[in-house]
Amino acid sequence: MAAISKRFPGVVALDSVDFDVSAGEIVALVGENGAGKSTLMKILAGIHRADSGEIRITGEPVTMHAPADAARLGIGVIHQELEVIETLDIAGNVFLGREPRRAGPLRLLDRRRMEADTERQLARIGMRLSPRTSLRLLSTAERQLVSIARALSMNARLLVLDEPTSSLGAKDAEKLFELLRELVRLKPDTMGATAIVYISHRLKEIEMLADRAVVLRDGRNAGTLPREAITHDRLVELMVGRAIAATAPPGAQAAGPAVLQIDKLRTGRYPDAEVSLTLHAGEVLGVAGLTGSGRSEVAEAICGVGTRMAGRMMLNGQPLAINSPNEAIQRGVCLVPEDRRRHGVVAAMTVRENVTLPALASYARFGLIDRASEETAVSHITREVTVKAASMESPVATLSGGNQQKVALGKWLALRPRVMVFDEPTQGVDVGAKAEIHRLIRRLADAGTAVMLISSDIDEILAHSDRVAVMHDGRITGILARAECSPESIMQLAVA
Amino acid sequence: MTRKEIGVLLLLVALCAVVAVASPQFLSVTNLQNVGRLVGTYGIFSIGVGIVIITGGIDLSVGSICALLGILLSMMLVEWHWPAGVALAAVIALGAGLGAIHGLLITRLKLQPFIVTLCGLLLYRGAARYIARDSTKGFGTGEGFEWLRALASGSVAGVPMPFVIMCVIAVLAWLLVHRSVWGRHLFAVGHNEEAAHYSGVNTRGVVAGAYVISGTLAAVSAVIIAFYTNSISPASHGNFYELYAIAAAVVGGCSLRGGEGSVLGIVMGTALLQVLRNLVNLLDIPSSLDFAVMGAVILIGAIADQVLGHRVRGPKQATKSL
Numbered sequence: 001m002a003a004i005s006k007r008f009p010g011v012v013a014l015d016s017v018d019f020d021v022s023a024g025e026i027v028a029l030v031g032e033n034g035a036g037k038s039t040l041m042k043i044l045a046g047i048h049r050a051d052s053g054e055i056r057i058t059g060e061p062v063t064m065h066a067p068a069d070a071a072r073l074g075i076g077v078i079h080q081e082l083e084v085i086e087t088l089d090i091a092g093n094v095f096l097g098r099e100p101r102r103a104g105p106l107r108l109l110d111r112r113r114m115e116a117d118t119e120r121q122l123a124r125i126g127m128r129l130s131p132r133t134s135l136r137l138l139s140t141a142e143r144q145l146v147s148i149a150r151a152l153s154m155n156a157r158l159l160v161l162d163e164p165t166s167s168l169g170a171k172d173a174e175k176l177f178e179l180l181r182e183l184v185r186l187k188p189d190t191m192g193a194t195a196i197v198y199i200s201h202r203l204k205e206i207e208m209l210a211d212r213a214v215v216l217r218d219g220r221n222a223g224t225l226p227r228e229a230i231t232h233d234r235l236v237e238l239m240v241g242r243a244i245a246a247t248a249p250p251g252a253q254a255a256g257p258a259v260l261q262i263d264k265l266r267t268g269r270y271p272d273a274e275v276s277l278t279l280h281a282g283e284v285l286g287v288a289g290l291t292g293s294g295r296s297e298v299a300e301a302i303c304g305v306g307t308r309m310a311g312r313m314m315l316n317g318q319p320l321a322i323n324s325p326n327e328a329i330q331r332g333v334c335l336v337p338e339d340r341r342r343h344g345v346v347a348a349m350t351v352r353e354n355v356t357l358p359a360l361a362s363y364a365r366f367g368l369i370d371r372a373s374e375e376t377a378v379s380h381i382t383r384e385v386t387v388k389a390a391s392m393e394s395p396v397a398t399l400s401g402g403n404q405q406k407v408a409l410g411k412w413l414a415l416r417p418r419v420m421v422f423d424e425p426t427q428g429v430d431v432g433a434k435a436e437i438h439r440l441i442r443r444l445a446d447a448g449t450a451v452m453l454i455s456s457d458i459d460e461i462l463a464h465s466d467r468v469a470v471m472h473d474g475r476i477t478g479i480l481a482r483a484e485c486s487p488e489s490i491m492q493l494a495v496a
Numbered sequence: 497m498t499r500k501e502i503g504v505l506l507l508l509v510a511l512c513a514v515v516a517v518a519s520p521q522f523l524s525v526t527n528l529q530n531v532g533r534l535v536g537t538y539g540i541f542s543i544g545v546g547i548v549i550i551t552g553g554i555d556l557s558v559g560s561i562c563a564l565l566g567i568l569l570s571m572m573l574v575e576w577h578w579p580a581g582v583a584l585a586a587v588i589a590l591g592a593g594l595g596a597i598h599g600l601l602i603t604r605l606k607l608q609p610f611i612v613t614l615c616g617l618l619l620y621r622g623a624a625r626y627i628a629r630d631s632t633k634g635f636g637t638g639e640g641f642e643w644l645r646a647l648a649s650g651s652v653a654g655v656p657m658p659f660v661i662m663c664v665i666a667v668l669a670w671l672l673v674h675r676s677v678w679g680r681h682l683f684a685v686g687h688n689e690e691a692a693h694y695s696g697v698n699t700r701g702v703v704a705g706a707y708v709i710s711g712t713l714a715a716v717s718a719v720i721i722a723f724y725t726n727s728i729s730p731a732s733h734g735n736f737y738e739l740y741a742i743a744a745a746v747v748g749g750c751s752l753r754g755g756e757g758s759v760l761g762i763v764m765g766t767a768l769l770q771v772l773r774n775l776v777n778l779l780d781i782p783s784s785l786d787f788a789v790m791g792a793v794i795l796i797g798a799i800a801d802q803v804l805g806h807r808v809r810g811p812k813q814a815t816k817s818l
Contacts, residue, residue, distance in 0.1 A: 305693070305694060324693075325693055325694050325695070325696050326696040326697070326698060328696075329695075329696035330696075335694065337694055342688070342690055342691065343690055343691050343694045344691065344694070345691060346684050346687045346688045346691045346692065346695075347687075347688065348687045348688070348755060349683065349684060349687055353680060353683075353684070356680075357680070357681075357684055357692070357695045357696075357697065358695045358696045360677045360680055360681070361677055364676070364677045367676045367677055367678065368671065368675050368676050368677075369675060369676065369677060369680065411695065
């Protein structure tokens with residue numbers, strides 16, 4: 001891939017990026033969230049098209065319009081969220097969408113051929129299971145192997161693995177590495193050895209596995225390290241080595257009393273990891289970490305949405321038992337969730353209906369809504385959070401991302417929250433609205449609310465937090481005071 | 497009135513005009529009273545089913561509930577000689593209880609509404625036939641509960657009693673659905689249950705409540721229908737009523753995806769269906785074509801809504817309607 005560029009509305013995702021991988025080689029692709037790794041691989045997989053640049057396979061320029069083209073050219077992508085169908089068996093998954101047919105007028109499925117070929121592929125990756133095993137019975141690690149078998153059965157010469165170990169245990173991950181090393185060494189067919197692109201945030205794995213590491217930063221090539229030069233520190237340096245934009249210093253002030261104390265919290269996703277944190281009145285606690293490090297799970301557990309396996313919480317010194325969002329909201333613990341359109345707003349309903357949804361009873365008498373007092377409250381709140389909408393009666397779906405987010409935030413204001421948790425509050429939000437949301441976050445803290453700000457954007461964390469907790473694999477790997485925060489110190493803890 | 501409600505109203509007026517021209521008998525007092533009585537009777541349970549549809553669910557059990565409670569009502573009054581007031585209260589409590597069971601199975605055990613209420617449809621029908629030993633029940637001379645019978649066959653200033661009751665229930669339902677906190681939660685749950693949950697809405701309570709309302713209103717209509725037909729044959733009494741209700745709700749603007757619909761729309765949808773049946777009757781169309789006419793008209797309406805709506809609102813929203 002040479003000089004690949006890709007723009008999305010408002011952002012340059014890739015700016016003239018070069019990337020190559022040879023047969024028999026494992027190349028690691030490394031970078032922060034948003035550095036352009038996924039976009040580059042989506043272009044390689046035929047999901048996106050590059051605006052400019054060229055892709056050559058064994059010297060031949062190729063063009064791809066759809067994922068099927070990539071598959072035809074021998075590119076197999078194993079996504080982080082495995083795309084398997086639970087109700088089918090292994091053979092059915094391996095051959096999904098290209099099932100062999102038998103001769104004859106009915107063109108029935110050729111199960112025998114499917115199973116024979118599946119068995120061959122499974123043998124190649126050392127999996128001793130019948131092709132008829134239902135996917136439902138398989139572990140995550142085994143499902144991943146099925147995805148690899150599927151790619152191999154399509155004669156993939158290049159395998160792209162996106163965060164393959166993010167949901168594997170140490171043992172399964174070790175097995176996967178062995179298999180990958182095996183695959184690049186073997187010559188599968190006459191077509192030549194397999195090449196592998198390995199995307200991961202786990203720098204240790206890359207030290208162990210990669211023949212070469214390509215680092216992307218802000219959509220550009222940041223550097224390439226040969227096998228012997230790959231070290232944890234070198235990678236981090238390349239990943240964050242950039243000038244941090246001048247940032248407005250947060251309102252430096254002494255933190256108020258502890259509002260929310262979280263003690264040994266365990267979440268369903270990381271049942272073995274304990275999280276302890278204290279949120280103070282008037283303070284913005286930034287929570288940094290890479291995607292999947294367990295930040296959202298902690299946020300959801302605090303706010304009663306997710307599963308809390310164990311742990312105690314105290315609110316203003318009183319024990320706090322929260323088992324539903326409603327209980328959390330009653331106690332003044334509110335969440336602006338990451339997935340705005342799914343969880344943050346009811347997109348088909350109006351601005352008015354969304355803003356008053358959590359506190360509707362306070363605008364009602366005998367269960368009937370007093371429209372006048374509802375509208376007064378709405379106009380008050382929409383002015384405070386500066387929602388730009390044609391009217392209060394516009395469906396939230398018609399608003400821009402930034403204005404939707406302001407609605408998702410504004411709906412809590414009438415409740416005077418004691419704890420506000422923001423999960424990626426400015427994702428997909430334009431620059432202007434971003435600044436306004438940041439201002440609102442600070443204003444909430446100034447009014448005495450304890451604020452938790454979860455973000456994958458290190459600049460955002462640095463600019464708007466009074467203290468930063470960094471998470472990795474469900475654990476807090478460090479809590480940094482404002483003076484200790486730098487992109488390097490945060491990234492070191494995030495990739496621990 | 498919303499665009500959709502105006503559409504249904506125009507369709508209803510147009511249909512009435514057509515029928516009135518084709519058969520002057522349509523506008524006779526007796527015929528209007530007759531149609532009004534049916535609109536009232538069917539409207540009551542259709543409102544309940546419509547509310548369930550707004551949650552994104554479905555209630556297929558109302559026809560069988562009508563049969564089971566009709567049989568029980570007859571037995572309470574005629575065979576067990578219960579006081580009329582007690583029997584009425586018992587029947588309505590039973591309807592609410594069955595609705596509550598549906599609601600709990602759907603919200604607590606996370607069963608699909610279609611399955612739960614389909615099993616209800618089969619179960620209550622079987623129970624009705626078994627209890628009645630498959631024989632038709634009635635109310636005999638009806639001494640001691642004349643006022644109950646008046647709910648079905650009486651009238652107020654010429655307006656049939658079931659229509660009056662339906663109007664009262666519709667006004668209450670309108671307040672509940674369109675003006676109350678519960679109603680706002682109902683639509684929020686129907687549109688996006690997860691976001692409603694994140695906003696602190698007791699989503700299980702709202703959904704279960706909708707089924708309780710549906711069961712209760714089915715019980716109210718069961719009383720009226722039992723006295724209206726005056727003979728309850730357990731195998732056929734109330735057959736297809738759930739489908740009349742679903743059709744009325746959908747014609748009246750409810751979306752089976754949830755989150756959309758109105759009480760006024762449901763009532764007008766019911767009226768539309770009953771006028772259609774009346775049309776079949778008055779124009780001497782073979783009554784065997786009853787369902788076929790209804791199906792054809794609803795289908796034409798749905799196609800018109802999709803095609804015309806497509807032009808007015810653009811492709812993106814049109815796929816969401818009906």
